[in-house]
Amino acid sequence: MKRNLLLLTAFTIACVACNNDSDKINQPDFLAKNIDSTVNPADDFFAYAEGTWLKNTPIPEEESSWGIGNLVQEEIYNRLRKINEDATIKSSTSGVEQKIGDFWYSGMDTLSLEKQGLQPLKADFDEINAIQSTKDLVNVTASFHNKGIDVLFSDYVSQDDKNSEVYAYQMSQGGLGMPNRDYYFNTDARTEGVRKAYNTYLVQTFMQLGNDSGTAVKNAKGVYDLEMRLAKSSRKLADLRDPYKNYNKMDVKALSNLSSNIDWVNYFKNINAKKIDSVIVGQPEFYSTLNREIQSTPIEDWKNYLRFHVVESSAPFLDKKTYANYFNYRKSLSGAAIPRPRWKRVLDAEENAMGEALGQIFVKEYFNEDAKKRYTDLVENIRDAYKDRIRKLAWMSDSTKEKAIHKLDKITKKVGYPDKWKDFSDLKIDRGPFVLNMERSSVWWHNYMMNKLGKPVDRDEWNMTPQTWNAYYNPSNNEIVLPAGIFAVPGMRDPDLDDAFVYGYAGASTIGHEITHGFDDQGRQYDENGNLHDWWAPSDAKQFKERAQKIIQEYNQFNPVDTLHINGDATQGENIADLGGVLLGLDAFKKTETYKNGKKIGGLTPLQKYFLGYSYSWMFQIRKERLANQVMTDVHSPAKERVNGPVVNVPEFYEAFNVKPGNKMYRPDSLRVNIW
Known part of the structure; x- marks a missing residue:
């Protein structure tokens, strides 16, 4: 890539072509204005x-x-932006333009977002609050994966690397709040700064969820320590490049033996994954560790882990306070001083939610x-x-x-x-809470992916x-x-x-x-x-x-x-x-x-x-x-x-x-x- x-x-647009250029030979070159003639290109070509x-x-x-x-x-x-604004004011009640217009409206409706706060996440929190056992934990994990909240581990459907004619259910390491395992263990000053910002974000989130300061610190530590144990069994970036070592095909029985504390048959049913007789596990050692953690980590730590990740994954689509907490952590990774304009963030979200629907109008124009x-x-x-x-x-x-x-x-x-x-006709987009439009789009993409199983590529x-x-x-x-x-x-x-x-x-x-x-x-x-x-x-x-x-x-x-x-x-x-x-x-x-x-x-x-x-x-x-x-x-x-x-x-x-x-x-x- x-x-x-x-x-x-x-x-897009100013399309490039391979032209006959003889008539433009003597025109000033548009690249020349970028050149720094004080730099010798033989010493640093990029700087030159x-x-x-x-x-x-x-x-x-x-x-x-x-x-x-x-x-x-x-x-x-x-x-x-013009495509979205035009769609918002049109009277269309169906089709691609309706979805684009309503999506834009919900994303830009900041008054409603401020009034709603975390209320649109109530159904997610209710699911978490009802957890009493490891079986419940796995069931809620399945529910969250349907909604695009990748907790515990990552899974997806793609072509079988050794048989490209069929789709395969694939499983990999995941479930971390920071970008990868190295952020939990590297000792350089910049990484330590990111860890500090992440722990601050954890505490802020639990306080926003109603914890007093002492309880928030305790719950944050429980979540962080859990993630660190998962990170310890996660492979490093370079180790993920070997397609053979990261291809471990096994039947469902073998998967159950690898991680017996997870009822995989029930999980597959809950994520709408049909016709699964085998899976491809990228990093089996991660699932061995996850299996132990499901049994040994207190259920309340798992519930706190889920609560945090619901907020963290939804923060870009919620009120200012929730997004500000998220942004203050993320700027330790990006260096950006202030958030990008809301309208650009809404367009980015739309790209992820239904970018190809937008693309249909885009290419016509x-x-x-x-x-x-x-x-x-x-x-x-x-x-x-x-x-x-x-x-x-x-x-x-x-x-x-x-x-x-x-x-x-x-x-x-x-x-x-x-x-x-x-075809996005089955995707419901309305002018209600922005985060619920994003959630429904995640469900649409999840079902789109799972429906590939058993079908021709x-x-x-x-x-x-x-x-x-x-x-x-x-x-x-x-x-x-x-x-x-x-x-x-x-x-x-x-x-x-x-x-x-x-x-x-x-x-x-x-x-x-x-x-x-x-x-x-x-x-x-x-x-x-x-x-x-x-x-x-x-x-x-x-x-x-x-x-x-x-x-x-x-x-x-x-x-x-x-x-x-x-x-x-x-x-x-x-x-x-x-x-x-x-x-x-x-x-x-x-x-x-x-x-x-x-x-x-x-x-x-x-x-x-x-x-x-x-x-x-x-x-x-x-x-x-x-x-x-x-x-x-x-x-x-x-x-x-x-x-x-x-x-x-x-x-x-x-x-x-x-x-x-x-x-x-x-x-x-x-x-x-x-x-x-």
Whole structure:
């Protein structure tokens, strides 16, 4: 996946194309205004390419980062807001527009939100208060999972990694209040600050629920200690990357033996999961610990745990006080000083609740078939470049090359928006409490997911909306999904974008990146049909791992904040995809007339413009709090390293910016990563 969760935003429109650029050769280049000419690109390419923009563009107080995605999102937010406001004042009583209008109304009705307080959660609290046994605890857990409140553990339905033709019920570790296990154990000052903020939030929440200060402290400690025990048995970020170690298929009897204190048959019934004879457990040791905790942890601690998580998961959709407590904890992770404007938060919530419904209206107004065709053609240019690159590999045997090209040929491309839309007609949205609209949407998505069990796999489905600034590779479908939004350029028209920029910005950072995911450390382990299957000759797999180890070592050396280094193992898939994307975009670009004629564009050579176009896709700055959180929890490297990390392995970068021994960006051939 190209972007991390921080950057997952909704936007689109100024569609990029691969044009004939000869008539724009002498125009000033729009990237030039971002360049900091006081920095030598051979020493720090990111600072050179984006330095002036970084110096002149402060991060807004309400944001944890600011960059290219935010700039485009500002445009799309206003378009989405208009769609919502128009739907609110229309007289429609049914259909997509009714749902959009009523959702917007309920989210923006702050007077009602303040009057309601925690009252909309009464039914949830009543369920918790009625718990008297571990059986009741599991029943309420099932009820909460239906509503999107992921307590105790996580479960979902997706394709079976070893049989992509069927859906499987999957189970993984979860149930923590902080982002991952490391936040409970790391001893650096910043993480200790997050722990302190989290414990303060726990106490505040219990006081809001009616506890006196002493009882609130006691209950908070009980919840925190319980989560810490669950965290101790949770796998670290890098350990979650091995698809084989995190694939443990067993029948329901074996699951019951693993965690006998949970009546799984009854649980499955309560979550509407039918036709389950086997499950895939990601981390069995977590379920062993959970099984012990269900029996040994006092039931009142479990009830407090549930009470807190109900409030925490609902806080963004409730009154100011509840959200303020939540925000004050979350800013220890993000660094944002103030909350984002309410209308933007409502749009973000709508994206999660029924984004594809909104997307149906969006694409009618802001995207067209011509744009869809442009990017479909660009995908094929990148695919052809990858075929050529595979054929020329010196380290891979002919038999594995043949299989790799076969898999590459079978990668499905989905560009712009779906051909078939999800049907939200059964989702009830009204002008009542905002949090209940969100709860009903979670129930809708839960049932949508569970109803997949026992049915044929829908390979036409999209897991992102058209207005999303992101893209992904799905190994089980062997597909790349490229929403319309990912190709947008803020404030720019299509005719103003030359091939050099397009191949760096869209071809390298998105299309080439996603295709390479099919052949990164994880993706390469899936075959052309999307099954977890070893199709590599042993000697080729050994060569790949040795070459991938170089990229792990390279990124381990990066120290973006405090004493935290990038986890090269955990981020290797994204780093491999970044490097692959730069190489594939460049190979494809070399076949264009823009590259072949070699004429400067706005004072830049075609190669320089290509690399600056790639850098532009990562024009971001980020607060230290959010940066630390990203390094600890995200499989994506920070923006600066996503620029400087790949290009030092590309010979043409040295040519474009005269990088020589002694420059900080210089790496000798022996240290350069050479995989694809």
